[in-house]
Amino acid sequence: MKEVPKILVADLGGTKVLAGIVSGDGKLQHRRKRESAGDGELKDILANLYAALDDVLAAAASSPAAVALASAGAIDLKKGVVTHSPNMMAVNGAPLRELLSQRYGIPAVMLNDASAAALAEHHLGAGRGSRDMIFLTVSTGIGGGIIVDNKLYQGADGTAGEFGHTIIDLNGPADTCGGYGCLEQYASGTAIARKAVNLLNSGVASSLADVLARQGRITAADVAAAALSGDPLAKEVFDAAMRALGTGIISIVNVFNPELIVIGGGVSQTGEQLFAPVRRAVAEHAYKLPASRVKIVPAALGDEAGAVGAALFAREELGL
Ligand SMILES: [Zn+2]
CATH class of the missing domain: 3.30.420.40 (ATPase, nucleotide binding domain)
Known part of the structure; x- marks a missing residue:
């Protein structure tokens, strides 16, 4: 051979x-x-x-x-x-x-x-066996890739799949891409950390103040951990980010009707803290047929x- x-x-x-x-x-x-x-x-x-x-x-x-x-x-x-x-x-x-x-x-x-x-996720990872799949990475930024009929879809030039730049609030802040209120501004790891620091600096009490003093910085993982232990500031920031992510994914479900959405990246390491609210948002607010079809699962290849x-x-x- x-x-x-x-x-x-x-x-x-x-x-x-x-x-x-x-x-x-x-x-x-x-x-x-x-x-x-x-x-x-x-x-x-x-x-x-x-x-x-x-x-x-x-x-x-x-x-x-x-x-x-x-x-x-x-x-x-x-x-x-x-x-x-x-x-x-x-x-x-x-x-x-x-x-x-x-x-x-x-x-x-x-x-x-x-x-x-x-x-890679489609051929060798969490997407094996699926025909129509969307991949999302929620990390420093938010990126994505599209598999249609077992093939990678890249668009006319190669820029397709930029789900981080799905506009979820037209009145939101300007983004470097030229758009306004892009998903990345609300739900990326960078955005989660930035919002927590802004609230701390405005004087809101939180267990994250100690983390910031000790490390000199705060990560999305710190915010997720504090949210899990019931810290109100962390919970507010993380829940808002997951509502934004859920909103973006509802549109993906309605536009693509995928069998599978695979989510990777650092923020997805929070597991059910991310997957539970996203699945709930899709079940409640996407079109019923694609919402009942789609499975939303963690990436496998790291x-x-x-x-x-x-x-x-x-x-x-x-x-x-
Ligand atoms: Zn953008």
């Missing part, structure tokens, strides 16, 4: 880059993770990306057939560039696909990180989904 070619992969985000080699069974080998310096200059981001990939190549005995990049941000698939990435502004317009192909002397592909994760999905995309695109 012919051996499936190995793919060199990287998942590039605003804070971390994860690289490795994906073998025929979809496993990530020679895994390397390092800071990405996403808020820095292009040369620093590229240096971190190259260093991670060079490390992987030095450790791997075999030479890969292609290099595949999953990147945060809105991707122009035809040009192979990121057109807008709020957490990694310096890469906007940089020809990342071409740079990788030249540096490693092999064909390169590139796609959005959440689209890549959707592909932080490797984007990197593994990039390799699956490379195999499809390049016929490997």
Whole structure:
């Protein structure tokens, strides 16, 4: 039997880059993770990306057939560039696909990180066996990917699936994407932490004041834990975020009628604190037929989904 070619992969985000080699069974080998310096200059981001990939190549005995990049941000698939990435502004317009192909002397592909994760969850994770699936990642930001009829749907240019920029309040705050009141402003980990800190600073009493004093910062996980132990401020902030997330997901159910919605990312690690209110919102407020059909479940592949999905995309695109 012919051996499936190995793919060199990287998942590039605003804070971390994860690289490795994906073998025929979809496993990530020679895994390397390092800071990405996403808020820095292009040369620093590229240096971190190259260093991670060079490390992987030095450790791997075999030479890969292609290099595949999953990147945060809105991707122009035809040009192979990121057109807008709020957490990694310096890469906007940089020809990342071409740079990788030249540096490693092999064909390169590139796609959005959440689209890549959707592909991996559909083929190998929580979405196995489903035909129409939506993937959401609720983390620093909120991203998504769309599987229609067993295929990744990326839209005319490659930017489809930006569920974090579903507008849930037209009178809400302006967002970097040009819209107003985007879901990401209400339900991302960043938004949850920011709202808790704002309330603390306005003088509202909370057990989170001690956490802030001890750590110098508050995370969405801190807010979730305090909410679970009955802290009123934390409960108000977390419940409001889950109402916003539920609102966004009601629209997804009504628009796509998916069999399955798979939710990953740091905030989804809170488990039933996220899933219970979201499922309830869909049951109460979405169209009845798609609401009774859809299953809303946790992602299965963790932080490797984007990197593994990039390799699956490379195999499809390049016929490997
Ligand atoms: Zn937006």
